[in-house]
Amino acid sequence: MTITTSPRRAPRLLQPTVVVALLVMVIGAPFWLVLATASKTQGEALNPNLALPTHWRLWGNIAQASDKGEIGRALLGSAVVVIPAVIGVLVFGSMAAWIFGRRNGRGTAVLYGIGISGVLVPPAVVTVVLVLRQLHLAGTQVGMIGVYMGMYLSTVIFFITGFVRTIPIELEEAARVDGAGPARVFFRIILPLLGPVIATCTILITLFAWNDVFYAFFALGGGKNTTMPLNLFKVASTALYTNAWNLIFSYVILTSLPLVLLFSVAQRKIISGITSGAVK
Amino acid sequence: MTELTQNRTHAQAPAGAKARAKARREGGSPHPWYFIVPAFAVLGVFFVLPTLFNFVYPFTTWSAFTPVIKYAGLENFRSVVADGTLFSALKITLTYAAVVAVLQNLFGLLLALLLERDTFLNRVARVFFFFPVLISALAAGYIFQALLKPNGAFNQVLGFVLGHDVSTAWLGSTTWTIVVVSLVHAWKWMGLSMLVYLAGLKSVPGDVVEAARIDGASRWQVFRHVKFPLLAPAVTFNAATALLGTMNGFDIVQATTAGGPARSTEVLNIFIFRTFGSGLYAQATTMSLVLFLVVVILAVPVVTYLRHREKVLG
Secondary structure, eight states, X not given: OHHHHHHXXXXXXXXXXXXXXXXXXXXXXXXXXXXXXXXXXXXXXXXOXXXXXXXXXXXXXXXXXXXXXXXXXXXXHHHHHHHHXXXXXXXXXXHHHHHHHHOOSHHHHHHHHHHTGGGTXXXXXXXXXXXXXXXXXXXXXXXXXXXXXXXXXXXXXXXXXXXXXXXXXXXXXXXXXXXXXXHHIIIIIIHHHTHHHHHHHHHHXXXXXXXXXXXXXXXXXXXXXXXXXXXXXXXXXXHTTTTOHHHHHHHHHHHHHHHHHHHHHTHHHHHHHHHHHHOO | OHHHHHHHHHHHHHHXXXXXXXXXXXXXXXXXXXXXXXXXXXXXXXIIHHHHHTTTGXXXXXXXXXXXXXXXXXXXXXXXXXXXXXXXXXXXXXXXXXXXXXXHHHHHHHHHHHTOSOOHHHHHHHHHXXXXXXXXXXXXXXXXXXXXXXXXXHHHHHHHHHTSOOOOOTTOOTTTHHHHHHHHHHHHHHHHHHHHHHHHHHTSOHHHHHHXXXXXXXXXHIIXXXXXHHTHHHHHHHHHHHHHHHHTOOHHHHHXXXXXXXXXXXXXXHHHHHHHHTTOHHHHHHHHHHXXXXXXXXXXXXXXXXXXXXXXXX
């Protein structure tokens, strides 16, 4: 008996030890570096390390960084671009996905192929600038929304088409017999049933678009409109010359806060949303 | 499962035909094509059109310095091949993508196996391991730029453990820094892979695992012969998204090394960003076309898989 219980008891103590050790080293240390350095004076922060700050001046640094990085304008700029883009891809994407999930035939397959091509293929980031200039949308938030929608529509169409096929068509037919047209069937019957997959898409696309800096460089580049990652890049690029790591990490805290807070509030839903949609 | 699906299709066929016939009588399909128009208008303007232009402008003199765009033949391709940029950028990008795909999956799988049971500690740990996914990749890059300095925190801890001073410049090697940056990328995204693997593990039936254990299978045997085969879809999904996502990577490389030292970590998107910034638009779009073609070539096996997955879902 002792032979069978001892290898079982050992992992019971071992597993939590390993988990805590990994958490401290892999997650704790990097995030402590951010918090500690963001709380230090510039002199102390020249060489960022894990030591405690001698004087805590986190609020002072945060205030200075948010002033330099125009945090209010950046937050607003990000929200104005990301929220309409996410809503837009979800509505347009699920409308198209409904048709693709219900129709068959060669034409449908070809159009569906074009519709989901962006899941794999990278956007043509340089010539997108050309298109934006011709449409007089270069540097504008409308142009940025268009670029994000064009990039992420494919992902939405792909995920939702698969989900639509699992919804019994009888539900639609019942409504149709009662005289409902396609718009009514879609918005009243199909859209409400897409909840779980829409949750997955919302989380993933918000994560990608909110944290994007590469495409924002090209679509917004140099103009008066900005986003939080663009301003983080700007703040860091100047602060790196003077090794003002306290300011860089203060701004890192500021830019990370919105999603971290959102995640803390809806942590259970977000985790189950990602896991239920990604692997079936 | 297949039987069920077939039954459903048989049962719905006449009903579907009836509804379609009714719709035809009333002069419209129940699933009209105009529902795809908004999505395809946006896709057409902001995705397909730039992609088509991407096949034209690499063959021109387009730049910030020439007022008129002229045909240039293969000049742009010749110049990126001649100075070795094309092959070095391709090699670096593919190395980066492959190393990240392997490490991110390995870390994600190990975390998922470690945190598989639903204990309180494991739940909390899952949330914290997901934190790096939430922060911007740029921020993650700056954190590791600071951590990995020769006199940075990582070397301090290492020195403490080893008992002597360590001052390795982790981001200063023309050979190994690309691997270090790949590690940072894997750290940033391992939480997402972990969640996908946890979902995969949840789909493994408990009685099968129990039966294997009663038959005397060791922990490793249960994993290797029961759980791992059932995780195959999660592995493919994670590997494909990591591989193709990293081909398109930019932020982490920019924030840790900005392509250095000596351009040894300059992936395609860093080159595109740099040349675009200096006004050489045609050269930037040449590399953008190269990236497009490489991803398409790599994507063929991936598309095959997605088609398969779709059938399973349908």
